[in-house]
Amino acid sequence: MSSKNQIVVPKPARDALGLVPGDRLAVTVEDDTVRMEKLPPDLEDRLGGALKDVAGSGDLWAELTDG
Secondary structure, three states: OOOOOOOOOOHHHHHHHOOOOOOOEEEEEEOOEEEEEEOOOOHHHHHHHHHHHHHOOOHHHHHHOOO
16 A cells, blocks of 8 residues: 555456546455455436436535545
């Protein structure tokens, strides 16, 4: 882990997930196991845009994403 708390995803894992720069990962932890799953492209952006239209100011999206 780097001083910025960043990790390197090994090339075999990147290849298996089809990861490219800019992709987002969902990370879950159970006991001593860390699991990473590739999120669908633009899912957060598409949902965020839809929720901003519904919520007006976008506060609902911030609340849902802890942002």
